[in-house]
Amino acid sequence: MVKRRKVSNPLALAVLVYLMAEPMHTYELGRRLQEHGKDRNIKYNRGSLYMVVEQLGRAGFVAERETVRDTQRPERTIYGITEAGRAELYDWMHELVAVPQEEYPHFGVALSLLAVLAPAQAAELLGRRLAALREQAEEARGVLRQAVEDDVPWVFLVEERYRLTLVDAEIRFVTDLVESLRDPAYERTWQRMKENMT
Incomplete structure (x- = not known):
């Protein structure tokens, strides 16, 4: 608790x-x-x-x-x-x-409401996110490489390794999500949802 x-x-x-x-x-x-x-x-x-x-x-x-x-x-x-x-x-x-704690990241909020965006728009925005995530991953890898060269004990790098693991997982998730958004079946479903909302 x-x-x-x-x-x-x-x-x-x-x-x-x-x-x-x-x-x-x-x-x-x-x-x-x-x-x-x-x-x-x-x-x-x-x-x-x-x-x-x-x-x-x-x-x-x-x-x-x-x-x-x-x-x-x-x-x-x-x-x-x-x-x-x-x-x-x-x-x-x-x-x-x-004790694992429930966290409420902003991206989770956006994902829960993603259907409000047109599939092509959502895919384009997620593409921008992917580019930023790849930069973050490369930056984290650079920090880790430098720390290894500087002979920094692993325990002082654990948060950076955790950060990189999360970024890599998000890259995989977002890549799969973009593919799903480009599926013609989802486009048709989204169109029907949009018609029902108006």
């Missing part, structure tokens, strides 16, 4: 993981997330990162450790994970890894 969490933004989970490694200020957190490619899986910006750190602080999962003053830079607050934050991190990770 999925638990209701005090802070449920996936960015919060990443922040807890990074703060478990070592205390740091929010700017450094953002730099490391980007440097490690987490921005490919977790949507955030500088403002949302600061907001999540604040929410984690209010929940008691992170706490201020010290404030650093440097003549070159503005004052920076160093945050660290608390014992409650460590417990939340592990509980949340156990849930995410073990």
